[in-house]
Amino acid sequence: GENVEQHPSTLSVQEGDSAVIKCTYSDSASNYFPWYKQELGKGPQLIIDIRSNVGEKKDQRIAVTLNKTAKHFSLHITETQPEDSAVYFCAANPNFGNEKLTFGTGTRLTIIP
Amino acid sequence: NAGVTQTPKFRILKIGQSMTLQCTQDMNHNYMYWYRQDPGMGLKLIYYSVGAGITDKGEVPNGYNVSRSTTEDFPLRLELAAPSQTSVYFCASSPPGYDYGYTFGSGTRLTVV
Numbered sequence: 125g126e127n128v129e130q131h132p133s134t135l136s137v138q139e140g141d142s143a144v145i146k147c148t149y150s151d152s153a154s155n156y157f158p159w160y161k162q163e164l165g166k167g168p169q170l171i172i173d174i175r176s177n178v179g180e181k182k183d184q185r186i187a188v189t190l191n192k193t194a195k196h197f198s199l200h201i202t203e204t205q206p207e208d209s210a211v212y213f214c215a216a217n218p219n220f221g222n223e224k225l226t227f228g229t230g231t232r233l234t235i236i237p
Numbered sequence: 238n239a240g241v242t243q244t245p246k247f248r249i250l251k252i253g254q255s256m257t258l259q260c261t262q263d264m265n266h267n268y269m270y271w272y273r274q275d276p277g278m279g280l281k282l283i284y285y286s287v288g289a290g291i292t293d294k295g296e297v298p299n300g301y302n303v304s305r306s307t308t309e310d311f312p313l314r315l316e317l318a319a320p321s322q323t324s325v326y327f328c329a330s331s332p333p334g335y336d337y338g339y340t341f342g343s344g345t346r347l348t349v350v
Contacts, residue, residue, distance in 0.1 A: 167341030
């Protein structure tokens with residue numbers, strides 16, 4: 125089955141700096157890669173996603189890049205703000221027609237004021 | 238539009254007791270999922286359903302049961318609670334298809350003592 129590895133497990137950055145979280149996946153047939161943000165005491169919330177026919181997608185300060193050859197995708201947050209502090213999860217769809225996402229183990233991002 | 242609603246938010250059970258975690262969604266999503274999240278860990282799939290009357294096991298189904306009699310509701314039943322079931326439980330839903338993100342509920346924090 126699909127295996128998703130996420131690094132780093134914790135990340136601290138100064139406010140205003142950029143943060144990058146990377147995930148690798150094992151199933152070359154995977155074609156959908158969402159990112160979720162989980163604030164303390166809340167459920168994960170979808171913040172951005174990318175499909176396999178696209179190499180990069182941006183939404184204001186966040187962006188996701190996908191390298192299908194290397195089987196990795198990354199979340200980039202620019203101009204970080206205190207409200208970006210949260211746990212971030214990547215996920216991958218194992219194969220076409222299988223709707224169960226496989227999640228990474230999460231990255232706890234802390235923005236230092 | 239309430240999204241995915243989970244009740245209760247918190248619960249303490251004694252070993253051997255049983256309970257049902259309720260989950261309802263108002264987005265007419267076909268697919269629904271139950272995950273557990275242990276402290277500092279990622280999300281593990283317990284059970285999922287692709288429609289009313291259809292359920293299937295995920296990674297960690299032992300000790301749990303589900304039913305799906307309507308599109309809206311997907312309750313999770315814990316029989317004979319054990320300390321290992323202490324966790325935060327999240328329900329999620331999604332439209333049919335492999336490339337749609339999940340909408341998560343706010344979670345139920347369960348402690349078994």
